[in-house]
Amino acid sequence: QKEVEQDPGPLSVPEGAIVSLNCTYSNSAFQYFMWYRQYSRKGPELLMYTYSSGNKEDGRFTAQVDKSSKYISLFIRDSQPSDSATYLCAMRVTNAGKSTFGDGTTLTVKP
């Protein structure tokens, strides 16, 4: 079993919808939680990071971490066609160092 499990999708939503992306993990030592966006044939791009449990909001994006359930989420409000990409969750034990990634959820936002 992988340390980080991510809903595989694919996910297809109409423009303007609220999108929920989720990951679960098994390593209770993870303290830093990240969401990356990856367009086709490109490297991942960091969207948001959260330390420990709690919520963090940045524009249309909200990241939530529930360490007691070992569950993290990314919400996208008012989704746009330009949000169409693969979203990867990632986690680290320490502030710096290797990240452990989920396998990604491919999102398509239809106009």
Place this chain on the structure above:
Amino acid sequence: DTGVSQDPRHKITKRGQNVTFRCDPISEHNRLYWYRQTLGQGPEFLTYFQNEAQLEKSRLLSDRFSAERPKGSFSTLEIQRTEQGDSAMYLCASSRTGTGVETQYFGPGTRLLVL
């Protein structure tokens, strides 16, 4: 653009050949990471450097793989005697420590196909 650059972007090779990839990190970034990503999977950590020192290597990194960062700037990843299972995207990322939560900036990757 002063982002992470990788060269080549694509490489096709025959089984058994050696290949070498290069990564140029963002200027003044002291950490450099190598990850491997196969189709439909997330990136998997291979190894990372802080300046010239290789601080950690994954068990995924067999003896056929070697990475260097001789002057603490660019890095090379060499795969000897390539196998078809080595076909993947090889991603490089760089970061600067000591500035809060570490942000790893990824390059565009080198896509390797072993025939």
